[in-house]
Amino acid sequence: MTQYTPMMMHYLQLKEKYSDALVFYRLGDFYEMFFEDAKIASHELDLVLTGRNAGQTERVPMCGVPYHAVTGYIQRLINKGYKVAIVEQLEDASQATGLVKRDVVRVVTPGTIMEELLDEKSSVFLASLIDYGYGYALAICETTTGETRLVSIKHDIITLVQTLISNDIKEVVVGSNFNSTAIKNLDNSYFLTVSICDESAIKQEYKYLCEEIEDVHLLEAIGKLINYLEITQKRSMSHLRKFKVMDENDYLNMDYATITNLELIQPSRTSNKSITLWSFLDKTRSALGSRTLKKWVSKPLRNTQLLNQRLDFINYLNTNFFSREQLKENLSELYDLERIVARVAYGSANPKDCLRLKKTLAVAPMIHSIIKDSKIYPEFDELDLCEDIYDLLSRSLNDDVPAYVNDGGVFKDGYNEELDHYREIQRDGHAWLATLEQKEKEKTGIKTLKIGYNRVMGYYIEISKGALSQIKEEWGYQRKQTLTTGERFITDELKQQENILLHAQEKAIKLENVLFTDLISQIKTKLASMQQLATALGIIDANYALAVISSNHGYVRPQFSAEGIMDVKNGRHPILDSFKDMKYIANDIYMDENITTLIITGPNMGGKSTYMRQCLLIAIMAQIGCYVPAKSALLPVFDQIFTRIGSTDDILSGQSTFMVEMLEANNALQKATKDSLIVFDEIGRGTSTYDGMALAQAMLEYIDAAIGAKTLFSTHYHELTALENNMERVKNKNVDVHEEKEKITFLYKVKDGKADRSYGIHVASLAKLPESVIERAKELLTGFEKKKKHGNDQSQIIVMEKVPANIKEIEEIMKKVDPNNMTPIEALQLLSSMKNKMEGK
Structure with missing residues (x-):
């Protein structure tokens, strides 16, 4: 070297x-x-x-x-x-x-991206990850806003991957001894950057951020995160908010496949559409509100008290139109308080940030007044509106400030006596220059003469080329610069005044820098209060957006059923229903403890998938705390939603479509509970007919017997509709078709019963397949149907006998037994217990 x-x-x-x-x-x-x-x-x-x-x-x-x-x-x-x-x-x-x-x-880094690279509605999350053998601890933060949270999950790599992706983590920090291939390989498909940091001790100055946390693994994750931020950002992380454990039981859990398939936040990779549920609902007036709404869409609630609070506020705004319009006007005046506060903490705030802070604090009391009048968010009643900071900024800042302090003019006249003195010198000097220019014009007789200034040359007397011959030596003009259009000169008198002016200007700029540093220091004393205010303003703006969308589209307030009833009358797909050039057909859905599975049959393009998506979106919107597109809606509070829709291979790229289908189905079968919602669209279609039908039936039987989750199951295996006669909680539905001669009309209406045909040949005809192919397909279909009519078709289902409840209980007990660690007497006791359960004792 x-x-x-x-x-x-x-x-x-x-x-x-x-x-x-x-x-x-x-x-x-x-x-x-x-x-x-x-x-x-x-x-x-x-x-x-x-x-x-x-x-x-x-x-x-x-x-x-x-x-x-x-x-x-x-x-x-x-x-x-x-x-x-x-x-x-x-x-x-x-x-x-x-x-x-x-x-x-x-x-x-991807997880600490500079704010100027981010869209104002976007967030980028960084996570540190601790593997402690029987679980994972994650500390998560958004560096541009200071938002933080903690997550503990079981030691399951699929759950970990889902957690990282569903929390929109762009970078994960691990120790150098962390060797999980699965995490490191995520970079190949999702550009999830894996970074190394071995330091996890929490410095004294940051201990207040985790004073409520006792779990040693979470504390280690917090330390690793903060140390990595200090190493990369080279500054204090004083804008970080206190860490709190995010309880997954407070939220509706949706895996990555569900979030992607339903296009909740981003359009799917195969979609040309730009409308997502978030973008559709986003009628917010500020970046604060938009980011808050995004969190609500990606993390719907399970807490009915919080849900009803949001719904009550929607009702308040939509029955108090004047308050809603006043709120709209005030919210439109908000700047991005979260990120301004972060820049103040970082030490990167500029004068324009301070002016935006002032304007935001100016409208905060009016928004707060509307919140208090509603009596719906009492936790916001005692918010610190930071009026002392607003007063400080009002007294100090000019109404129009430069982006940089060194440009001068940040502070008002009268704010600082010494600054006023330097400015007075400059003002007097500028007046003197104007007088000098007039005097020189009269002395020389050159009417085009002018006095100017630039940062390179300083002050100068400029004379055009045509008037240069009039210059006399006794005037004392000293050549300073030659131009194509003339010459620039300086005189001893002008040089002396230049020194006075520039000296005053230099001192003024230095003083303004000192004053601005002091101003930032005073603002920093209220960082926590301003962050709490930003949170409240974001919540109110997100709630305002839901009120607007609910009012504009005639949505209805959902009711929540403790008995697990799902009863939606005239439900509509929120996004498709909003298209003015489309007449959307409303449909009902009803499920309860006695009807937990709907098998949906009908033709391709008949509306099966749209119906299921509609049901999913209505459930999600309700748990966001939004009114829903229906005449009425009574809904369970779901704990999890699982979907298998389309042929996405995002979860484990490189796998076949069928393998991905099975993996996603398995995720539902392993994790769903009786309080979950499962939607399987044509499961089993990626393999042979008999294999696919066998798998589909087996899954339906398992969900019914072992889980009991609400399930929407669309299929072209019409044989599965026979399960309605043998499984008490299964009900058939089909999408209606009007058939007249050979003309088919899709009615898009879901009704009771099973479909007799799939009308695939009709759909193929609409796709303009060659006429010879269509005619041959019709001939073959007629032959197949004749075979089936005469009993030659072998694709009949074999119905599983219902497993008694006591047998299922015995099965669960036996799964937990380790015979190698049992004594003879314990084995006899277990056998006796099993016998009693078999006999129903």
């Missing part, structure tokens, strides 16, 4: 320290990359790969990007899963002696 130049030696030292990141090394107006980093960046960013002399015979590979455009380049690299270490010049190159001092000021 001694062969390299001092600058390159310094670069290599930093690169060794940040070996897992691309190092952006600031040189003048560019960020440069060298060696392997340059090759990677040139490929990923389409940059020209050049070379630089570095003290050796061969030039080292190099490429670079201009500093003013660096944000876009960093974003492209982060989106591809890279980390970027930003090296800045820490001193003025013109004043440096020897090598300019440089160091890494921040490491940008």
